[in-house]
Amino acid sequence: xxxxxxxxxxxxxxxxxxxxxxxxxxxxxxxxxxxxxxxxxxxxxxxxxxxxxxxxxxxxxxxxxxxxxxxxxxxxxxxxxxxxxxxxxxxxxxxxxxxxxxx
Numbered sequence: 001x002x003x004x005x006x007x008x009x010x011x012x013x014x015x016x017x018x019x020x021x022x023x024x025x026x027x028x029x030x031x032x033x034x035x036x037x038x039x040x041x042x043x044x045x046x047x048x049x050x051x052x053x054x055x056x057x058x059x060x061x062x063x064x065x066x067x068x069x070x071x072x073x074x075x076x077x078x079x080x081x082x083x084x085x086x087x088x089x090x091x092x093x094x095x096x097x098x099x100x101x102x103x
Contacts, residue, residue, distance in 0.1 A: 094100070
């Protein structure tokens with residue numbers, strides 16, 4: 001009778017071990033699926049971030065292009081103004097020192 005009890009207990013433990021192994025396999029499968037989903041989400045997030053960076057850079061480029069054109073125009077106007085001011089200062093100096101203009 002003791003052998004029958006031991007065999008029943010052994011069979012019961014074997015079934016429980018099998019159930020535990022099945023449970024572990026199900027958990028491992030779920031973990032693997034979650035990892036795949038996480039990896040896919042990471043890739044989508046990285047792609048979205050790159051798209052946002054591209055859009056920001058395009059906006060900055062458009063703004064910079066407009067500003068560059070304005071700066072070139074201002075520098076050109078500033079250069080002309082500087083030349084005119086230098087000529088006026090030279091004439092004023094000649095008048096103040098009573099020199100004759102160069103001919």
